[in-house]
Amino acid sequence: MQKWEYVTVPLLVHATKQILDNWGEDGWELVQVVPGPNPEQLVAYLKRPKA
Template sequence: MQKWEYVTVPLLIHATKQILDNWGEDGWELVQVVPGPNTDQLVAYMKRAKA
């Protein structure tokens, strides 16, 4: 059975693509983006397969 690990990542609106690209290079897959604690921030939920 496949096992997963998860991480939450703060996203700045002006740098969202760069942040997601960096995490994607490390094998993380975006699951969901939700509003953060203030209007300039989002929170990304990401997962990747455990080794």
């Protein structure tokens, strides 16, 4: 059975692509993006296979 690890990452709207690209380089896959605590921030949920 595949096991996963998860992380939540704050995203700034002016740097979203750069932040997600950096996490993607480390093997993290984007699952969902939800609104953050203020209008200029989002929160990304990511996962990757557990080693």
